Amino acid sequence: xxxxxxxxxxxxxxxxxxxxxxxxxxxxxxxxxxxxxxxxxxxxxxxxxxxxxxxxxxxxxxxxxxxxxxxxxxxxxxxxxxxxxxxxxxxxxxxxxxxxxxxxxxxxxxxxxxxxxxxxxxxxxxxxxxxxxxxxxxxxxxxxxxxxxxxxxxxxxxxxxxxxxxxxxxxxxxxxxxxxxxxxxxxxxxxxxxxxxxxxxxxxxxxxxxxxxxxxxxxxxxxxxxxxxxxxxxxxxxxxxxxxxxxxxxxxxxxxxxxxxxxxxxxxxxxxxxxxxxxxxxxxxxxxxxxxxxxxxxxxxxxxxxxxxxxxxxxxxxxxxxxxxxxxxxxxxxxxxxxxxxxxxxxxxxxxxxxxxxxxxxxxxxxxxxxxxxxxxxxxxxxxxxxxxxxxxxxxxxxxxxxxxxxx
Amino acid sequence: xxxxxxxxxxxxxxxxxxxxxxxxxxxxxxxxxxxxxxxxxxxxxxxxxxxxxxxxxxxxxxxxxxxxxxxxxxxxxxxxxxxxxxxxxxxxxxxxxxxxxxxxxxxxxxxxxxxxxxxxxxxxxxxxxxxxxxxxxxxxxxxxxxxxxxxxxxxxxxxxxxxxxxxxxxxxxxxxxxxxxxxxxxxxxxxxxxxxxxxxxxxxxxxxxxxxxxxxxxxxxxxxxxxxxxxxxxxxxxxxxxxxxxxxxxxxxxxxxxxxxxxxxxxxxxxxxxxxxxxxxxxxxxxxxxxxxxxxxxxxxxxxxxxxxxxxxxxxx
Numbered sequence: 001x002x003x004x005x006x007x008x009x010x011x012x013x014x015x016x017x018x019x020x021x022x023x024x025x026x027x028x029x030x031x032x033x034x035x036x037x038x039x040x041x042x043x044x045x046x047x048x049x050x051x052x053x054x055x056x057x058x059x060x061x062x063x064x065x066x067x068x069x070x071x072x073x074x075x076x077x078x079x080x081x082x083x084x085x086x087x088x089x090x091x092x093x094x095x096x097x098x099x100x101x102x103x104x105x106x107x108x109x110x111x112x113x114x115x116x117x118x119x120x121x122x123x124x125x126x127x128x129x130x131x132x133x134x135x136x137x138x139x140x141x142x143x144x145x146x147x148x149x150x151x152x153x154x155x156x157x158x159x160x161x162x163x164x165x166x167x168x169x170x171x172x173x174x175x176x177x178x179x180x181x182x183x184x185x186x187x188x189x190x191x192x193x194x195x196x197x198x199x200x201x202x203x204x205x206x207x208x209x210x211x212x213x214x215x216x217x218x219x220x221x222x223x224x225x226x227x228x229x230x231x232x233x234x235x236x237x238x239x240x241x242x243x244x245x246x247x248x249x250x251x252x253x254x255x256x257x258x259x260x261x262x263x264x265x266x267x268x269x270x271x272x273x274x275x276x277x278x279x280x281x282x283x284x285x286x287x288x289x290x291x292x293x294x295x296x297x298x299x300x301x302x303x304x305x306x307x308x309x310x311x312x313x314x315x316x317x318x319x320x321x322x323x324x325x326x327x328x329x330x331x332x333x334x335x336x337x338x339x340x341x342x343x344x345x346x347x348x349x350x351x352x353x354x355x356x357x358x359x360x361x362x363x364x365x366x367x368x369x370x371x372x373x374x375x376x377x378x379x380x381x382x383x384x385x386x387x388x389x390x391x392x393x394x395x396x397x398x399x400x401x402x403x404x405x406x407x408x
Numbered sequence: 409x410x411x412x413x414x415x416x417x418x419x420x421x422x423x424x425x426x427x428x429x430x431x432x433x434x435x436x437x438x439x440x441x442x443x444x445x446x447x448x449x450x451x452x453x454x455x456x457x458x459x460x461x462x463x464x465x466x467x468x469x470x471x472x473x474x475x476x477x478x479x480x481x482x483x484x485x486x487x488x489x490x491x492x493x494x495x496x497x498x499x500x501x502x503x504x505x506x507x508x509x510x511x512x513x514x515x516x517x518x519x520x521x522x523x524x525x526x527x528x529x530x531x532x533x534x535x536x537x538x539x540x541x542x543x544x545x546x547x548x549x550x551x552x553x554x555x556x557x558x559x560x561x562x563x564x565x566x567x568x569x570x571x572x573x574x575x576x577x578x579x580x581x582x583x584x585x586x587x588x589x590x591x592x593x594x595x596x597x598x599x600x601x602x603x604x605x606x607x608x609x610x611x612x613x614x615x616x617x618x619x620x621x622x623x624x625x626x627x628x629x630x631x632x633x634x635x636x637x638x639x640x641x642x643x644x645x646x647x648x649x650x651x652x653x654x655x656x657x658x659x660x661x662x663x664x665x666x667x668x669x670x671x672x673x674x675x676x677x678x679x680x681x682x683x684x685x686x687x688x689x690x691x692x693x694x695x696x697x698x699x700x701x702x703x704x705x706x707x708x709x710x711x712x713x714x715x716x717x718x719x720x721x722x723x724x725x
Contacts, residue, residue, distance in 0.1 A: 214462040284559055290542075291550055297502055297533040302606065303526025303554035347541035 048346045048356055055359035059126065062366040067118040069374065074110050082114035098265045117264065124263045125369045126362040127271045128328045131320040133361025134282050136335025137353055138317040141289040142310050143218040150321035150335035153225040153314065157232035158203020159196040159325045160256045164239035166195050167248050193270055193326035196255065200325055203228055204318045208311065215307050258331030258384030260369050267327040274323035281316045282354060289313065289350040331384045333391030338364055340398065449479030449640035450513050450609035457508035459498035467506055468494040469666045481636050481643045483657035485650050487687050491666040492646045493614055499644065500531040500612050512610055526554035530608035534615055536599055540588025544598045547587055548573055551605025570605050577601035577631055593624025600631055611635065613645035617652060629656050650687065654678040654700045662686050674699045684708060
C-alpha cells in the first residue's frame with residue numbers, strides 16, 4: 001500500500017507526541033488532584049449555576065408569597081418572622097412532629113399557621129416538582145423522545161382509574177388491618193394515595209407486558225402506553241357516569257387534575273422517602289441515561305444490558321411519578337415542560353439535566369401553586385389546571401420556534 | 409495544538425515514503441505505546457452461524473463459518489441484502505444467534521458478560537445517534553463505559569485511553585466542539601474515536617465509510633490502517649465499496665444471499681468473475697500496486713448473473 005500519507009494524517013507530529021496523553025502535556029504538574037477535581041466538577045458550568053440560582057430564587061419568592069397570604073390575617077413581616085422563628089426551626093420536638101407525625105408542641109398561632117398549614121404545601125410542591133421533572137427527564141431518555149412525560153407509559157390513567165374505582169365503585173368498602181395488639185379499620189378512601197400509586201404502577205407493568213415482544217423498543221413502549229391510556233381513560237369516563245353525587249365527582253377531578261389543596265406534613269412524610277430514594281437512583285444513573293441516548297446498538301456494544309436498564313430506569317421514574325400522584329394527584333405538564341426548559345439551558349448531558357430539573361421542577365410547581373391559590377381567591381383551583389394553562393402555550397412557542405421537536 | 413491535525417498539513421495530497429517504512433519508524437520511535445503488545449492479536453471466529461431477525465422465519469445467514477486472521481483487516485463485501493451487516497451484527501452479539509458460536513480468544517461471546525465482551529469486542533454501528541449538544545470529548549469518554557463500574561468516575565487510565573483514541577482518530581482539534589455542529593465525516597471520526605477508546609482487541613465497523621465524502625472516507629481507512637500497523641487490533645469491517653476493500657483489506661469475504669461465495673486475499677477474491685457472479689456487474693479488474701483496481705463497466709441483466717457462486721478460487725478460506 002502506498003497511501004501512506006493517509007495513514008498519518010498529522011504526519012508532522014511524531015507518534016510519541018501523538019500518543020502522549022494530551023491532558024498530561026497540557027496540565028503538566030497540575031495533573032494531580034486539582035486536575036482530577038476540575039474534571040470531576042467540570043459539569044457544574046455557568047448555565048447550570050444560573051438555572052439553579054434562578055430557580056431557587058423563584059421557589060423562595062413564591063414560597064414567601066404562599067406563607068404570607070391566607071385566610072388568617074397576619075402581616076407579611078409576621079409571616080416571614082414565623083418562617084425563621086428559631087423556636088420552631090431549632091426545636092427537635094417540632095421536627096419530630098413534622099417529620100414523624102408526633103404531637104405538635106406549643107407555639108404561637110402565627111408560627112403554627114405558617115409551619116403547620118402553609119409551609120407544608122410549599123414543601124409538597126417542591127417534592128412533587130422535583131419528582132415529576134426528574135421522572136419526565138428519565139422517561140425522555142428511555143423512550144428517546146422529547147415529548148415523553150412521566151405519564152407516558154400509562155401511569156396517570158392507571159392511577160386515575162384506581163382512584164375512580166375507589167371513590168365510585170368501592171366507596172363503602174372498609175379494610176380491617178389486623179395488628180399485633182389491635183386492629184385498625186380504614187375506609188378505602190383513606191388509602192387513596194397508596195391506591196393511586198399502585199394503580200399507576202400496575203398500568204406501567206401492563207404497558208410493559210403489551211410492548212414486550214423479543215424485547216421492547218421505545219416506539220412500542222409509547223404505543224402500548226397510548227393503548228392502555230385510551231382504554232383506561234374510557235373506563236374512567238364511564239365511572240364518572242356512575243358517580244352518585246357531585247361531591248364524588250369533584251373529589252375525583254381534584255385527584256385526576258392534581259391539587260395541592262389541603263396538603264400538610266402527612267403528605268411530606270409520605271413523599272419524602274420515595275423521593276429521596278428515587279432521585280438518588282436517578283441521579284446516580286445519569287451516565288447510563290447518557291449512554292442510552294447514543295442509541296440501542298451503541299449502548300449494547302458498550303456493554304450495557306439495554307433491556308434491563310430500560311426497565312430499571314422506567315421503574316425508578318414510575319416510582320417518582322407514583323410518589324407525586326400519591327400526594328398531589330396527577331399534575332400534568334410539569335414532567336414534560338421542565339426537562340425541556342432545562343435542556344434548552346444546559347444541554348442534554350443528563351448529569352446537568354437532572355440536577356437542573358431538581359431545581360426547575362419545584363420552581364414551576366411552587367409558582368403555579370401560587371396561581372392556583374390566588375387566581376380565583378378565595379376559591380382554589382387544582383394546580384394541575386394552572387400547569388396545563390402554562391404548559392400549552394409554552395409548547396405552542398416551542399413548536400413555532402424549533403423545527404424538529406421530538407428526537408433528543 | 410491539534411489544529412494542525414488535518415486542517416492544514418498535506419494529509420492526503422502529500423507523498424511520503426512507503427507505508428511499511430513509516431511504520432517501522434513509528435515502531436522504533438515508540439514501541440511501548442502500542443496498546444496490546446506482547447499478548448498477541450486476538451483470535452476471532454464464528455462457526456456454523458445461523459443468524460436471523462426475530463420477526464422473520466428464514467434466517468439471513470444460514471450455517472456460515474468465518475475465521476478472521478488475527479491482527480489483520482478483514483472486509484465483508486457483497487451487494488445490498490447479501491447479509492454482510494447481519495453477519496457483522498451476529499458476530500458482535502447484537503443479534504442473537506439461532507445456532508453456532510462466535511468466539512473471541514476461545515471464549516464464546518454470548519457466554520461472556522456484556523461488559524466483559526465490550527472490553528474485548530467493539531462495534532461501530534451504522535445507526536448511532538448522539539444528542540447534538542454533546543462534545544466530542546464527552547462522546548469519546550462514553551467509550552470507557554465497559555471499563556468502569558456503575559458509579560465510578562473516570563480514572564487517569566481512562567483519560568489516557570480517551571486521549572489516545574482522540575489523537576488516533578485525528579479529532580484533537582474537534583475535542584471541545586459539539587457533535588451537532590460537525591459535518592457528517594467529522595461526526596464519523598468522533599464515533600470511531602469513541603469505539604477506539606473502548607480499547608478492544610477486536611473492532612467491528614459497520615459500513616464506516618458509507619455516506620462520507622472522499623476525504624473523510626480516506627481518513628477513516630487511514631485509521632484502520634494505523635490500527636493494523638501500530639497495534640494488534642483485529643479489524644472486521646463491512647464495506648460498501650469493493651474497491652476500498654480491495655485496497656485496504658488483508659482478507660476479503662464476499663457474501664451473496666447470506667452465504668460466503670469467496671474469501672481470501674483481495675487479489676484472489678476481487679476478480680472479474682466474482683464481480684459478475686456476486687455483484688452482477690461487468691467490470692475490468694487490473695492489478696496495481698494498491699491491490700486489484702476495479703473499473704465498473706455496466707450492470708449485467710438479471711438473467712446473466714444467475715445464482716451459482718464463486719470462481720474456482722472461491723471457497724478457499
